[in-house]
Amino acid sequence: MPTERIEKVASSRGEGGMRGRVEVALIGCNHTSAPVELRERVAFTPEQALKAASELRQSGIIEEALVVSTCNRSELYGVSGEANESLPRALMSYFGEFHKIELHELDGRVYQHVGRYAVRHLFRVASGLDSMLLGEAEILGQVREAYNRALGNGSTGPVLNRLFQGALEVGKRVRSETEIGARPMSVAFAGVKLAERIFGDLKGRRAVIVGAGAVAEQVVEHLRLRGIGELRVVNRSFARAQELALRMGGAAAEWSALEKSLEQPDIIVTSVSGSEPVLTRAMLERAMPARAGRAVCVIDLGVPRNVEPQAEGIYNAYLFNIDHLGEIVEQNRKARESEIPRAGAIVDEHVEKFLAWQTSLEGAGLVQALRARLNAEREALLTAHVGGANGASANAAELERLERLTKELIERIVQLPEKRLRERRKLRRPVEGLAALRELFGLDAGDEEKR
Amino acid sequence: MTNWLDVLALCFYVVSFAFYVLDLYHERVWSGRMATLLLIAGLVAHYYALLERSRIIHAIPYDDLYGSMSLFAWLLALTYLGLELLHRKRAVGSLVVPFVIFWLIVAVEVAPSSQPHAPAANGALFALHITIGILAYAAFAISFLLSLIYLIQNRILRRGRPGLAFWRFPALEVLERMSRSSVGIGLVALIVGTSLGFVWEHRLTGHFATADPKVLFTLLVLAVYAIYLAIVRAPAWRGARAALLCACNFVIVLFSYTVVNLYFTNFHRFF
Numbered sequence: 092m093p094t095e096r097i098e099k100v101a102s103s104r105g106e107g108g109m110r111g112r113v114e115v116a117l118i119g120c121n122h123t124s125a126p127v128e129l130r131e132r133v134a135f136t137p138e139q140a141l142k143a144a145s146e147l148r149q150s151g152i153i154e155e156a157l158v159v160s161t162c163n164r165s166e167l168y169g170v171s172g173e174a175n176e177s178l179p180r181a182l183m184s185y186f187g188e189f190h191k192i193e194l195h196e197l198d199g200r201v202y203q204h205v206g207r208y209a210v211r212h213l214f215r216v217a218s219g220l221d222s223m224l225l226g227e228a229e230i231l232g233q234v235r236e237a238y239n240r241a242l243g244n245g246s247t248g249p250v251l252n253r254l255f256q257g258a259l260e261v262g263k264r265v266r267s268e269t270e271i272g273a274r275p276m277s278v279a280f281a282g283v284k285l286a287e288r289i290f291g292d293l294k295g296r297r298a299v300i301v302g303a304g305a306v307a308e309q310v311v312e313h314l315r316l317r318g319i320g321e322l323r324v325v326n327r328s329f330a331r332a333q334e335l336a337l338r339m340g341g342a343a344a345e346w347s348a349l350e351k352s353l354e355q356p357d358i359i360v361t362s363v364s365g366s367e368p369v370l371t372r373a374m375l376e377r378a379m380p381a382r383a384g385r386a387v388c389v390i391d392l393g394v395p396r397n398v399e400p401q402a403e404g405i406y407n408a409y410l411f412n413i414d415h416l417g418e419i420v421e422q423n424r425k426a427r428e429s430e431i432p433r434a435g436a437i438v439d440e441h442v443e444k445f446l447a448w449q450t451s452l453e454g455a456g457l458v459q460a461l462r463a464r465l466n467a468e469r470e471a472l473l474t475a476h477v478g479g480a481n482g483a484s485a486n487a488a489e490l491e492r493l494e495r496l497t498k499e500l501i502e503r504i505v506q507l508p509e510k511r512l513r514e515r516r517k518l519r520r521p522v523e524g525l526a527a528l529r530e531l532f533g534l535d536a537g538d539e540e541k542r
Numbered sequence: 543m544t545n546w547l548d549v550l551a552l553c554f555y556v557v558s559f560a561f562y563v564l565d566l567y568h569e570r571v572w573s574g575r576m577a578t579l580l581l582i583a584g585l586v587a588h589y590y591a592l593l594e595r596s597r598i599i600h601a602i603p604y605d606d607l608y609g610s611m612s613l614f615a616w617l618l619a620l621t622y623l624g625l626e627l628l629h630r631k632r633a634v635g636s637l638v639v640p641f642v643i644f645w646l647i648v649a650v651e652v653a654p655s656s657q658p659h660a661p662a663a664n665g666a667l668f669a670l671h672i673t674i675g676i677l678a679y680a681a682f683a684i685s686f687l688l689s690l691i692y693l694i695q696n697r698i699l700r701r702g703r704p705g706l707a708f709w710r711f712p713a714l715e716v717l718e719r720m721s722r723s724s725v726g727i728g729l730v731a732l733i734v735g736t737s738l739g740f741v742w743e744h745r746l747t748g749h750f751a752t753a754d755p756k757v758l759f760t761l762l763v764l765a766v767y768a769i770y771l772a773i774v775r776a777p778a779w780r781g782a783r784a785a786l787l788c789a790c791n792f793v794i795v796l797f798s799y800t801v802v803n804l805y806f807t808n809f810h811r812f813f
Contacts, residue, residue, distance in 0.1 A: 270568065274709060284709070288699060291713035384777030386714070403700070407781045415702030422704075 115254060117209040118182045118201055119159075119166030122223045125200040133190050135160035137240055143167065143189055144246035152181045155248035157241040157255065159216070161233045163223050168213065170250045179203040210254060210445050214438045217262035219271060225427045226271035226434075231262040253448060261441045268437065271430040274423040278416040279309035282390040283317065285411055285419070286358050289388050294318035296357040301325050301349065301369060303335050304362025306392045311339045314358070323356070325349050327363075353378035359389045361397035369393075372401040375408055390416075458509045465501045473497065547591035548612070548650050554584030555619070555643045562635035566710045574632045581623060581639065588616045588646070608649050613673070615645035617680035621727065625684065629720050631712045637687055667742045674735035679799055681728030682767070686792035688721040692785040714781075721788055722774060729767050736760055759798040766791045 120133060135143060140158035147156040153169035160166070167186060171178050183201065187194045204212050212221070217234050219226040238255040241247045247255070266272040275281040287293060298319050300307050303326050311322065322341030325348065326332035332343040344352055353359065353374060363369050370389070375398075378387075384407055391398040391412040403410050477493055558580035565573040595609060622638040695711055698704050712720065736757075740750055751757060770788050773779040779787070 285699070285704075287713060288695070288704070288708070289714050291716040380777065382777075384780045386781060406783075409699055411702055418702070419704065 114178065114206055115168065115170055115209045115250060116153075116178045116182060116203070116205045117166055117168045117212060118179055118186055118203045119164060120197075120201045121164035121166075121221065124202055129192075129196070129200055130163065130165065132192060133165045133186070134162075135165055139189075140237065141240060141244045141246070143185075144241055144244065146189075147182075147185060148246055150185075152185065153178070155251040156246050157237065157251050159234060159237045161230065164216070164221075166216075168209070168251060168254075170248065179205060207442060207446060210257075211438065211442045213254065213258045214261045214441055215435075217258035218265040218434055218438055219262070220265075220431065220434055220438065224276055225424070226266075226273075226430070227276070228266065228272050231259065231266070234262065235259055249452075250449070254445060257441055257445050261438055264441075265434045265437050269430045269433045271427050271434050274426060276420055276423055276427070277309065278392070278413065278420060279306050280313055281416045281419040281423075282310055282360070282392070282411060283313040285409070285416075286388040286390070287317075289386055289409055290357055292317075293358075295320035297321040297323075297355050298358040298360065299323045299325060299352050299356040300335070300339070300341070301352075301359065301361040301397065302363030302393070303331055304364070304392055307360050307362035308335075308339070310360050310390065310392070311341075315340070319358075321355075323352055325352055350374050350377065353387075354381040357385070357387060359387060360392065361389070362392040363397045364393070365397075366395055368395075368397055368399040370398040370402065372399050372405065375402050375405050379405065379407070392416075455509075458505055461508075462501065462505045465504065466498075469497045469501060545591060545594055547587050547594060548646070551584045551588035551591055552643065552646055552650070554580050554587055555639055555646065558584055559636065559639040559643060562632065562639055566633055566636045577632060577635055578623070578626065581619060581635070584642075585616065585619050585623065588612075588619070592616060608652055610676070611645050611649035611652070614676050614680060615642045615649065617673075617677045618642050618645065618683055621677065621680045621684055621724065624727075625720055625724060628723065629712070629716065631716060631720070633711045634688065634691065634720070637691065638684060641683065641687070665742070667738055667745075671735055671738040671742055674731050674738065678728045678731035678735055679795060681724050681731060682763075682792055682795045685721045685724035685728065685788055686795075688717050688724060689785040689788040692717040692721065693782060693789065696782045696785070718774070718781075718785070721785065722771065725767050725771055725788065729764065729771065732760065732764055732767075736764075756798070756802055759794070759802050763791070763795055763798055766794055 120130060122130070125133075135158050140160055143158050144156035147153050147167075147169060153171050155170040157168045158166070159168070167182055169178065169182055183194065183197065183203065186192075186201070187197055202212075213234075215221045217231055219228070219230055222230050234255070238247070238259070242252065275284045283293070290296060293314065294317065296319055298311075298314055298321070300311060300322065303324075314322070322336075322339060323344050324332045324336040324339065324341055325344045325346060326335065327346050329343065329345055332345075336343040349369070353370070359370070361370060370391075375387075375389070386407045386409065389398055389402070389408060389410045391410065394413055396412050398410055398412070402408060473490075473493060477490060558577050561573050561577035561580060565577055592609075592613060595612075599609075618638070619642045622635065622642075626632060626635060691711060692714060695708065695714060695717065698708055699714070711717075744750060770784065770791060773787075774784040
């Protein structure tokens with residue numbers, strides 16, 4: 092963390108820079124803490140997220156606010172300008188009020204984290220370690236979107252900016268340095284990945300979708316992302332085939348043209364409900380000569396199976412059924428789980444990095460407060476003993492000299508701790524008793540009044 | 543005679559292999575790049591080791607098993623590097639580099655402790671004939687490895703139970719393309735190398751030794767690989783059958799390189 096940045100951040104906080112410990116707090120619920128009925132009720136739309144953040148800041152509960160809301164989690168992050176033990180409770184009350192939910196309904200279903208634990212939680216979320224589907228990639232995009240919206244709305248400040256930038260960095264590192272996000276975790280994705288094992292690049296390839304199952308649509312989604320060239324939908328109901336083809340961006344074909352449709356595609360996806368196979372070995376064998384022996388990948392998503400099991404032996408026809416795909420998903424889940432310790436280590440490393448930065452920020456604030464306090468004492472002394480009613484004897488030149496000397500004395504006193512905080516990064520971690528130092532020197536606002 | 547450059551090259555190859563394996567299991571940009579860079583470093587050290595030997599014997603190393611195998615290992619690594627850069631696939635490196643290491647270790651182990659003698663035959667044309675001939679063998683060796691990977695991957699796909707490394711190897715069609723490229727390089731090299739041999743022999747003796755078993759086996763190698771290239775895209779052959787044919791072809795290459803050289807030919811030694 093460059094020194095200039097610390098100073099900029101501290102000064103940009105205005106009075107906040109003079110304050111004590113800045114604490115990150117969060118409350119929220121996810122798929123592990125709350126049932127879907129409750130998660131539905133506490134979800135924030137993007138507009139609601141911005142509204143809640145603005146209200147929280149205006150009410151003075153927190154200085155910085157940000158809401159992360161996805162299909163599996165709703166979380167409210169806040170930063171208070173000074174240590175406030177009741178902050179999570181205040182956030183909880185607002186959370187309940189905003190969604191018009193009684194607090195007792197939230198009890199035990201909403202988690203609260205403060206400081207290190209809040210930081211760690213966000214970093215785990217961004218890494219996909221807290222996701223229902225371990226290591227899923229979407230969450231990082233959702234965190235980025237939530238942050239960008241809040242940043243645009245001006246509801247974040249230096250601490251949340253740093254925290255969320257750190258979270259995005261952790262998310263990227265975990266995905267690039269571990270296998271947590273690698274390999275398919277859904278049946279649809281596993282099917283497409285297997286097709287890639289045969290053909291390599293799927294760009295410009297041809298696919299036929301037989302039937303109209305929901306998983307088949309997911310397969311098409313993945314194929315589209317990979318630039319599939321031609322897509323044909325064959326269904327018993329031609330109207331339904333047309334509807335699907337329109338939605339998927341392909342062409343519809345009559346059920347009677349099914350066998351003819353097998354002659355061109357590289358990938359065939361079947362998802363038909365019915366007790367009898369719709370593709371037989373004989374049909375595929377008849378299609379092979381017209382294909383000039385080109386390989387075909389048949390992804391059978393039907394239960395019962397849509398492709399006759401005997402078709403497995405056809406030369407250059409690769410057949411994968413739902414059990415094959417399920418086994419791959421299970422194997423990959425275990426592989427991802429084995430990466431949790433490595434991902435956790437990266438998260439912990441960044442948590443320490445953030446906390447060190449936070450401590451340095453507080454250190455800069457402490458020095459600033461000390462300087463301000465000493466200057467106030469200096470001015471009071473000069474007014475009382477030199478420049479005031481009792482000290483009229485001092486002439487202007489003498490007064491100016493005294494002011495210069497006392498100012499220099501204060502600068503010399505604060506110079507050393509300021510310099511050490513700037514230069515010695517290691518010093519920042521042990522200086523965790525900054526609150527005690529503030530108390531010792533009476534640097535908090537309340538102390539001034541007491542004095 | 544083993545020199546320190548051989549040992550240095552061996553070290554580079556071994557570390558490069560470690561990085562290729564690391565890249566296979568945990569694909570990282572840095573590990574893949576390190577593997578390639580170390581392979582290049584190994585090639586450079588190996589080149590200077592070969593150059594050093596050539597300076598001593600005033601010819602391309604072909605007259606003893608050490609020189610021939612060392613040159614083969616170098617050309618194997620060089621051909622693989624070319625394919626890696628062409629197809630942008632590193633996974634195969636973890637299977638090719640061990641072969642390079644194996645050949646080099648054997649070469650170092652069998653090297654005589656005394657200084658090698660200058661062979662009777664030398665000259666630029668002769669050197670090209672040998673080098674290009676061994677390049678062809680190296681390219682066929684790589685196509686053999688690629689075909690083996692194809693067959694294993696094909697089997698895994700058919701069983702539908704892929705393991706961790708499975709996702710890292712190139713797709714079947716990519717393996718087939720790489721194998722075709724490799725056979726293409728091998729065929730061109732063999733045609734050019736053999737032609738240069740004929741020209742050199744004609745200049746020296748005034749006739750062509752067409753009845754030499756080595757020449758006949760070379761023509762057989764040319765024929766089987768030409769057949770492979772011709773049928774690799776034919777409906778009945780494309781895929782696993784072509785890969786199997788390519789793998790089997792290499793048995794003839796090995797036979798020609800070892801048994802024929804040692805027992806059947808009079809003037810072809812270790813190449």
